[in-house]
Amino acid sequence: MRKYNNVVKNVVDNNLCVGCGICEPVCPTDSLKIKLNQEGTYEPYMENNECDETGNCLKVCPFNPFPDKEVRTEDEISDKINIQEDNFNHSKAFGKYHSLHVGYASDYREEASSGGIATWLLKKMLREKIVDAVITTVEETSDNNRYFKYVIIDKPEQLDLSSKTKYYPIELSEVLRLSQKKSGNFALIGLPCSIKAIRLAQINDPSNWHHIKFTISIFCGGLKSSFFTEYLASKIGVGPNQITKPQYRVKNVNSNAGDYSFSCVKKGEQTPRVLPMKQVGDMWGTGYFKPNPCDFCEDLSGELADISLGDAWIPPYNQDGRGNSLIITRTILAKQLIADGIGDKQLLCDVISKKQAFLSQEGNYNHRRKGLSYRLKWADRDNQIVPPKRTKKVFIENPIKAKIFRLRQKIQIESTIFWGMERNKMESNFEKNISATKNKLMFYTKLDHLYRKKYWIRKLKGK
Numbered sequence: 001m002r003k004y005n006n007v008v009k010n011v012v013d014n015n016l017c018v019g020c021g022i023c024e025p026v027c028p029t030d031s032l033k034i035k036l037n038q039e040g041t042y043e044p045y046m047e048n049n050e051c052d053e054t055g056n057c058l059k060v061c062p063f064n065p066f067p068d069k070e071v072r073t074e075d076e077i078s079d080k081i082n083i084q085e086d087n088f089n090h091s092k093a094f095g096k097y098h099s100l101h102v103g104y105a106s107d108y109r110e111e112a113s114s115g116g117i118a119t120w121l122l123k124k125m126l127r128e129k130i131v132d133a134v135i136t137t138v139e140e141t142s143d144n145n146r147y148f149k150y151v152i153i154d155k156p157e158q159l160d161l162s163s164k165t166k167y168y169p170i171e172l173s174e175v176l177r178l179s180q181k182k183s184g185n186f187a188l189i190g191l192p193c194s195i196k197a198i199r200l201a202q203i204n205d206p207s208n209w210h211h212i213k214f215t216i217s218i219f220c221g222g223l224k225s226s227f228f229t230e231y232l233a234s235k236i237g238v239g240p241n242q243i244t245k246p247q248y249r250v251k252n253v254n255s256n257a258g259d260y261s262f263s264c265v266k267k268g269e270q271t272p273r274v275l276p277m278k279q280v281g282d283m284w285g286t287g288y289f290k291p292n293p294c295d296f297c298e299d300l301s302g303e304l305a306d307i308s309l310g311d312a313w314i315p316p317y318n319q320d321g322r323g324n325s326l327i328i329t330r331t332i333l334a335k336q337l338i339a340d341g342i343g344d345k346q347l348l349c350d351v352i353s354k355k356q357a358f359l360s361q362e363g364n365y366n367h368r369r370k371g372l373s374y375r376l377k378w379a380d381r382d383n384q385i386v387p388p389k390r391t392k393k394v395f396i397e398n399p400i401k402a403k404i405f406r407l408r409q410k411i412q413i414e415s416t417i418f419w420g421m422e423r424n425k426m427e428s429n430f431e432k433n434i435s436a437t438k439n440k441l442m443f444y445t446k447l448d449h450l451y452r453k454k455y456w457i458r459k460l461k462g463k
């Protein structure tokens, strides 16, 4: 099989592009541009025919199907960048780490998605001049057909604008080009795949990327295409062209952490319309509007970042609607910053065990790693090209699990196709169209729960 030396042929054409945008600024002939595609995610395209096939774009791509041996997976990249320094611990779910905490930043928690640690940490780094600027996400205020963008912020007070999770595609091409023209050191926050791309760029061309001194990864259970926002907005009577100010994690401080809402303001109105997420059912486990590459990504937490921040989905922390963060440090600097915050009483944190950290992301782990072992087997059988993984192909399939993972893949595909067809219609047939697959998935998920219950009862009875 011919290995083409650019991302369009090797990654986009194999349905592996997650739309991080990092291939664009490394193209020496300026041939690549990034666009939002028909499926609501970003991808690069060739703007001219000047591609010299040197493959710079492929070398930084987190989904390069043919990486060099020394950057094959997160394990090899982690050894190469050696960020963990001495005395690190190891978890099969999160890779190498120094410390594990759950907690929150009192001053930022209520305006944040989880415990507000991201906003607190970025502000601290700017205030203490550990970095000169941060690369972070904010709402897009000019009407540019997108709701969020990456920007460079160098004033701590402006960081309040970047709080909160955006379940929406946001790409890095523009902001990275800009950062390379500025002087000083930067911190960058992003999804695990974006952090991987930054690390690959730093390995491939250190002189152009050493300005990014510190990386924060948010945990990730999968990207959502722009269709996700449109779908949620449609449930509260807002059409695709009427959406402004979408927010995905509106907290209910009187309830538990999982009881959050989506909100947006309809064009021409002032007050946000609110959709409690429990009204739409499980949008995460089912795979609605998730791009294909996320199903071939095994990095839950951002194993290559200085620090990773997620939600603490375990009791008692998940019972508090004000939110708590799961914090994993991987460098001495990151560990020290968290220790300082605790010492100064700006952070209220508990040390947690590796087991607790794992349990807080168990569902994500099961789909991403256990599910991957099935998906790798099927991809192999179907001659589908995928990047090398640490996870091994499943040997013997559990028929119920196999059915669940297959149906989730089907929902991913169908949700995108059906929403693409129905998104502009007043009377949408989306729910009707997707119901057959959704009902089957619910049936097999219940069967799996029942089977597991019986298994544990038998085990406890010693049979």
Ligand SMILES: Cc1cc2nc3c(=O)[nH]c(=O)nc-3n(C[C@H](O)[C@H](O)[C@H](O)COP(=O)(O)OP(=O)(O)OC[C@H]3O[C@@H](n4cnc5c(N)ncnc54)[C@H](O)[C@@H]3O)c2cc1C
Binding pocket: 108, 111, 112, 113, 114, 115, 116, 117, 118, 119, 120, 122, 136, 137, 138, 162, 163, 164, 165, 166, 167, 168, 170, 189, 190, 191, 218, 219, 220, 221, 222, 223, 224, 309, 310, 311, 312, 325, 326, 361, 364
């Ligand atoms: C697509 C997606 C999937 C996620 N899946 C999980 C999961 O499965 N499990 C889990 O525990 N946590 C997940 N998270 C992370 C979680 O929702 C919180 O973002 C994280 O806990 C940080 O919370 P905080 O209160 O510390 O951040 P805040 O103080 O509220 O600040 C949020 C920070 O995250 C950055 N940010 C927000 N959205 C994006 C984005 N789309 N791309 C890049 N940067 C962004 C902002 O720029 C800001 O700096 C996911 C986030 C996203 C965007």
Ligand code: SF4
Binding pocket: 007, 008, 011, 012, 016, 017, 018, 019, 020, 021, 022, 023, 024, 042, 043, 044, 057, 060, 061, 062, 063, 064, 197
């Ligand atoms: S670098 Fe990012 S945007 Fe470019 S092809 Fe790879 S995943 Fe897609």
Ligand code: SF4
Binding pocket: 018, 191, 192, 193, 194, 220, 221, 222, 223, 293, 294, 295, 297, 298, 299
């Ligand atoms: S699941 Fe992986 S590839 Fe998908 S957005 Fe998250 S980190 Fe990126």
